[in-house]
Structure formats: C-alpha cells, structure tokens
Amino acid sequence: MPRHIMSVTEMKAADAAAVAAGTPATTLMERAGQGAADAIRARWARRPVVIWCGPGDNGGDGYVIARHLRRRGWPVRVEALAPPASTSCRWAAERWRSEVHALNPAVTPADLYIDALFGAGLSRPLEGAADDLARAAEGLSARIVAIDTPSGIHGDTGRPIDGRALAAALTVTFHRRKPAHVLAPGRAACGEVEVIDIGLTDVAAGTLFENDPSLWGARFPWPSTDAHKHARGRLLVVSGEAWSTGAARLSARAGLRIGAGVVTLLSPPGALAINAAHLEAVMLAPFETDAELAERAANAAAAVIGPAAGLGEATARNLTALAGTGAALVVDADALTSFAHAPDQLFARLDRDDVLTPHPGEFERLFPGLLKSAPERIAAARQAARQAGAIVLLKGPDTVIAAPDGRAAVNLNGAPWLATAGSGDVLAGFIAGLAAQGMDSFDAACAGAWIHAECGAAHGPGLIAEDLPGLAPAVLKRLWDQRANPLP
Incomplete structure (x- = not known):
C-alpha cells in the first residue's frame, strides 16, 4: 500500500479519531514511548542517557521512554523544561517515579540524549532554556535521538521556526512521516527516521505520498x-x-x-x-x-x-x-x-x-x-x-x-x-x-x-x-x- 505523508493537522485528527473510538490517549502514549525505547535499544548498547522532557505530550513520550529504558538497566537522567502541562504528560510523569531535574541548558554530560521537548506541532521559536540548550548542543547531533521531530523544526515545512533547532542522528515518529521528515532542511536535521506503528488509522485518504x-x-x-x-x-x-x-x-x-x-x-x-x-x-x-x-x-x-x-x-x-x-x-x-x-x-x-x-x-x-x-x-x-x-x-x-x-x-x-x-x-x-x-x-x-x-x-x-x-x-x-x- 502507498505510504502517506501526513500534515500536523491530519496527525492530530488521527489521534483524536483513535481516542473517540475508545483508545485512551495514555495508551497511545505508552505505545509511542515503548516503541521509541525499543528503537533506541536496537541501535545503541546500554549507556548513560539524558532525556529532555517538555511540558506537553512530546515530553510525556520522554517520561515513558525513560521508564522503559531504566527497566532494561540503562542509567537514565530526566531533565524537564517545565512541569507537565497536558493530562497525558502528567500521567506519564507520575509513572516515572524517580527524580526529575531542571533542564541544564549547558548540556549535562552523557553518551546519548533524547530530545522530547517539542514535537511536530510546535509553532513558535525555541526560547529561554530550550534555545540555550539548542545552542549548546550544536555538534552533538550524532548523540541525539529526536521524538517526533527535532525540537524547533516546524512539522509542516521542515524549517527551523525563526531561529535555532536541534538536530538528531535518529528521529522516531509515529504512524506516518510528516513533511518535516522529508523536506530540506528538516530531513537533514532528523537524520535517520523510524516510523513506529501505534495503532492509528488514517481518518481520510490523503494525497501526499512517500515516493517508492x-x-x-x-x-x-x-x-x-x-x-x-x-x-x-x-x-x-x-x-x-x-x-x-x-x-x-x-x-x-x-x-x-x-x-x-x-x-x-x-x-x-x-x-x-x-x-x-x-x-x-x-x-x-x-x-x-x-x-x-x-x-x-x-x-x-x-x-x-x-x-x-x-x-x-x-x-x-x-x-x-x-x-x-x-x-x-x-x-x-x-x-x-x-x-x-x-x-x-x-x-x-x-x-x-x-x-x-x-x-x-x-x-x-x-x-x-x-x-x-x-x-x-x-x-x-x-x-x-x-x-x-x-x-x-x-x-x-x-x-x-x-x-x-x-x-x-x-x-x-x-x-x-x-x-x-x-x-x-x-x-x-x-x-x-x-x-x-x-x-x-x-x-x-x-x-x-x-x-x-x-x-x-x-x-x-x-x-x-x-x-x-x-x-x-x-x-x-x-x-x-x-x-x-x-x-x-
């Protein structure tokens, strides 16, 4: 079957349709976080990892990833940009049940970093500690895994949003690629892209496809x-x-x-x-x-x-x-x-x-x-x-x-x-x-x-x-x- 590329709006509609059909949003988040953790473990041996969590659902994915990596014996440090602001993020943070540190904009030493600050839906430039982190992390892309999209990359255009953005060696996204994963310069910022199936269906047949x-x-x-x-x-x-x-x-x-x-x-x-x-x-x-x-x-x-x-x-x-x-x-x-x-x-x-x-x-x-x-x-x-x-x-x-x-x-x-x-x-x-x-x-x-x-x-x-x-x-x-x- 042809593989669709979905806009941020289409992806939100697919999420909403799954929830309306009876799948809790927290279940989707658990599937996403576990799938991302599995993708990380498939590429890297156990090593110290810092997970940067934002206040929204992207941050919630980060807390789930942290929990699954720690279960497998990984040394995990979670750093939060801000307290959880979405219901699903709060649910995931509560189940982390370990220390949460403030985001270190100077980059805490580690072997691997998980960027779960902001996903494809971000519509404003990085600011404050997130912007400082993006500046400090320049040159670290080979050790960064982005969740959904690298923070600061617009999901529909693939461009940095009026300023800096993080870059990654691997980007784990869910259900379908977004334009940011295929359009320059987002494609380069994403590195390798792995798409995880979390049980969604396309709400309507789109007209944008991966060419293969x-x-x-x-x-x-x-x-x-x-x-x-x-x-x-x-x-x-x-x-x-x-x-x-x-x-x-x-x-x-x-x-x-x-x-x-x-x-x-x-x-x-x-x-x-x-x-x-x-x-x-x-x-x-x-x-x-x-x-x-x-x-x-x-x-x-x-x-x-x-x-x-x-x-x-x-x-x-x-x-x-x-x-x-x-x-x-x-x-x-x-x-x-x-x-x-x-x-x-x-x-x-x-x-x-x-x-x-x-x-x-x-x-x-x-x-x-x-x-x-x-x-x-x-x-x-x-x-x-x-x-x-x-x-x-x-x-x-x-x-x-x-x-x-x-x-x-x-x-x-x-x-x-x-x-x-x-x-x-x-x-x-x-x-x-x-x-x-x-x-x-x-x-x-x-x-x-x-x-x-x-x-x-x-x-x-x-x-x-x-x-x-x-x-x-x-x-x-x-x-x-x-x-x-x-x-x-």
Missing part, C-alpha cells in the same frame, strides 16, 4: 511474454545543434534502458554525423523545420524536448509542434527557459499527460516568486501543477512530484552524487521512457525519479551522468524480483 514502489509498482509497465519492440512504445528525443548533442543522447539512452521499445533521436542535419558516431541501438533521423519534426513524431508515444535543445524561438516552435502530436511530453532544460518570457504560452500547449522537470532556477523562471511565497516545496509544486495543467517535478535533494489534481509525492532516496552535469537529462529520459510504455505520467515521473536516485546511490562517489543509464538494469531487476516475490 509501494506507490506505483503495481502499475509498472513490465513487458508481456509476447512483447515486441513496437508494443513497448516509441520514444523521440530532440537533439540540439552539432555542438550541443550530448544531453539529448543521455536522455535517449536512458529511455532505451528503462524499457522503451524504439528510441529515435531527431537531429538537425548539421548534428547528424556527430550523433551517428555515438549511437548504436538508438535510431537517428533528421529534421529541419517544426513541421517536419511534427511529421517525424506522428507515431510517438512520448517525447523529450529541452536537453541542450537551444534557447529561443526555434525550441518554442518545436515544442508546439510536438504538443500537437498527442505524445506525452517531458519538458526540460532549454525548453523550459525558452518560455521564461511568457510561461502561459507554454502552459497553453500542455496537457495533463505532460511533465515539466525544472530545477529551482527554472522553476522560478516559469513560476516567479512561487517558491518564496509558498509555505514549502510541496505546496509550491502543487500550485505550479495546477497552474501549468501538467505534472511538475521540482528537482532537489527532496524532489517533489505534483499533479494538477493535487496528488504529490516526495522522494526519500535522493543521493548527493546526482549533483553532476547531465544527471537531469537522464532523469528526463527515464520518465519519458516509462511514459512511452503506457505508464501514467504521474506514476512515470515518480518511478523515474525513484529509479534515478537508486542508480545514484548504487554508484556513489565519482558518478557521472554517463554512468546512470547502465545502472538502471540492476535497479529494474530488483523491482522485477520483488514483484515476483513480494515481501510479506
């Missing part, structure tokens, strides 16, 4: 036993002029590797020879005008336009020609910037099967001010998708894929090695290659982004874009094996 095979794997376009190359989809990629051809070849090779049956690189006549010298299984055909491009693309299922295509009116005309064919378009790089002066003209040519793949700079050119005015990247990508009437993939370490109908997914497997020239051209080819095989464009964008990141992580240091298509088969084989032998 649970979201789109059941609809992946695997070939049938009687498949032939034409049945697996025709993909076209538009090349630039003679000295700007490599990016398009990267897209074409990526589309072929991801499974498109026939991939053709459409090339200006002056670039034919240089492209021919580098192509094997990718076919090559010339075009001189936008009308000729449209004729060549008449039977294509998908097309990539933009990688080193050239800036200006010619690329804009070529995109218009492709849009008239009905092929699913993946619009990248130069094709995006060629409409920076008139984004609405681009949007008028798109439909819901097309995919825009901007990095933040290109996004700003098409949707001026949106990244700054939106509360976070998810909201910005969703608004952009509605405005464009197409799928928008906003690149970054926390890549967001959004559809005009409000669906959105966030990549959790981003790899820093992908920050290299040509990487985005390969991503465009992966997405278009999947769309050419008949995969829904939102699913294709999600799957392409996930596979792309898996390839980057598999290679690691030293990655260049040319490596990426050749890494895809191992990722695809793993997906195929998982399909044949699903985990219980």
Whole structure:
C-alpha cells in the first residue's frame, strides 16, 4: 500500500479519531514511548542517557521512554523544561517515579540524549532554556535521538521556526512521516527516521505520498511474454545543434534502458554525423523545420524536448509542434527557459499527460516568486501543477512530484552524487521512457525519479551522468524480483 505523508493537522485528527473510538490517549502514549525505547535499544548498547522532557505530550513520550529504558538497566537522567502541562504528560510523569531535574541548558554530560521537548506541532521559536540548550548542543547531533521531530523544526515545512533547532542522528515518529521528515532542511536535521506503528488509522485518504514502489509498482509497465519492440512504445528525443548533442543522447539512452521499445533521436542535419558516431541501438533521423519534426513524431508515444535543445524561438516552435502530436511530453532544460518570457504560452500547449522537470532556477523562471511565497516545496509544486495543467517535478535533494489534481509525492532516496552535469537529462529520459510504455505520467515521473536516485546511490562517489543509464538494469531487476516475490 502507498505510504502517506501526513500534515500536523491530519496527525492530530488521527489521534483524536483513535481516542473517540475508545483508545485512551495514555495508551497511545505508552505505545509511542515503548516503541521509541525499543528503537533506541536496537541501535545503541546500554549507556548513560539524558532525556529532555517538555511540558506537553512530546515530553510525556520522554517520561515513558525513560521508564522503559531504566527497566532494561540503562542509567537514565530526566531533565524537564517545565512541569507537565497536558493530562497525558502528567500521567506519564507520575509513572516515572524517580527524580526529575531542571533542564541544564549547558548540556549535562552523557553518551546519548533524547530530545522530547517539542514535537511536530510546535509553532513558535525555541526560547529561554530550550534555545540555550539548542545552542549548546550544536555538534552533538550524532548523540541525539529526536521524538517526533527535532525540537524547533516546524512539522509542516521542515524549517527551523525563526531561529535555532536541534538536530538528531535518529528521529522516531509515529504512524506516518510528516513533511518535516522529508523536506530540506528538516530531513537533514532528523537524520535517520523510524516510523513506529501505534495503532492509528488514517481518518481520510490523503494525497501526499512517500515516493517508492509501494506507490506505483503495481502499475509498472513490465513487458508481456509476447512483447515486441513496437508494443513497448516509441520514444523521440530532440537533439540540439552539432555542438550541443550530448544531453539529448543521455536522455535517449536512458529511455532505451528503462524499457522503451524504439528510441529515435531527431537531429538537425548539421548534428547528424556527430550523433551517428555515438549511437548504436538508438535510431537517428533528421529534421529541419517544426513541421517536419511534427511529421517525424506522428507515431510517438512520448517525447523529450529541452536537453541542450537551444534557447529561443526555434525550441518554442518545436515544442508546439510536438504538443500537437498527442505524445506525452517531458519538458526540460532549454525548453523550459525558452518560455521564461511568457510561461502561459507554454502552459497553453500542455496537457495533463505532460511533465515539466525544472530545477529551482527554472522553476522560478516559469513560476516567479512561487517558491518564496509558498509555505514549502510541496505546496509550491502543487500550485505550479495546477497552474501549468501538467505534472511538475521540482528537482532537489527532496524532489517533489505534483499533479494538477493535487496528488504529490516526495522522494526519500535522493543521493548527493546526482549533483553532476547531465544527471537531469537522464532523469528526463527515464520518465519519458516509462511514459512511452503506457505508464501514467504521474506514476512515470515518480518511478523515474525513484529509479534515478537508486542508480545514484548504487554508484556513489565519482558518478557521472554517463554512468546512470547502465545502472538502471540492476535497479529494474530488483523491482522485477520483488514483484515476483513480494515481501510479506
């Protein structure tokens, strides 16, 4: 089943629904605290630990964790920012039945620290002793476990709330990830994230998901036993002029590797020879005008336009020609910037099967001010998708894929090695290659982004874009094996 990412409000509703259905809030807190204690014990041997408890339910989780760790023989010191202020926190504090110290803003020496000061629902900056503690704890993140979110990180935006925030090596959260766990800089502040099941159910099906095979794997376009190359989809990629051809070849090779049956690189006549010298299984055909491009693309299922295509009116005309064919378009790089002066003209040519793949700079050119005015990247990508009437993939370490109908997914497997020239051209080819095989464009964008990141992580240091298509088969084989032998 797809895994939802829940906002702070949605999480509160799930908690309230469980209580209304008969599960006491204290039972939920006990499950959360015990689950967090188990996660801590699974990662660290017994050692001195200081638990920082806030006055609310996050602090209550801390008191429960303290009790369960002490039962297992851990030396535990509890430090409270303030007396318990919520009913559940008071219940948990009473059952601690041991000394509670005042919070030491200078950080008491210990081998491990549990941050149970404030959770995802915090809406104000850290202040007083909590702010002093965050300052003193800088550099200690490898020894900190955060409960729900690191204190000071906004649960819905992933940003520090107007000031400092703690950071952790491990964040233990409950039921579902929140946006803070997947969006930068919160994702980095959280470290590893473990989600503990405490017996909640989603009150309503959300439209924000973790991007992994649970979201789109059941609809992946695997070939049938009687498949032939034409049945697996025709993909076209538009090349630039003679000295700007490599990016398009990267897209074409990526589309072929991801499974498109026939991939053709459409090339200006002056670039034919240089492209021919580098192509094997990718076919090559010339075009001189936008009308000729449209004729060549008449039977294509998908097309990539933009990688080193050239800036200006010619690329804009070529995109218009492709849009008239009905092929699913993946619009990248130069094709995006060629409409920076008139984004609405681009949007008028798109439909819901097309995919825009901007990095933040290109996004700003098409949707001026949106990244700054939106509360976070998810909201910005969703608004952009509605405005464009197409799928928008906003690149970054926390890549967001959004559809005009409000669906959105966030990549959790981003790899820093992908920050290299040509990487985005390969991503465009992966997405278009999947769309050419008949995969829904939102699913294709999600799957392409996930596979792309898996390839980057598999290679690691030293990655260049040319490596990426050749890494895809191992990722695809793993997906195929998982399909044949699903985990219980």
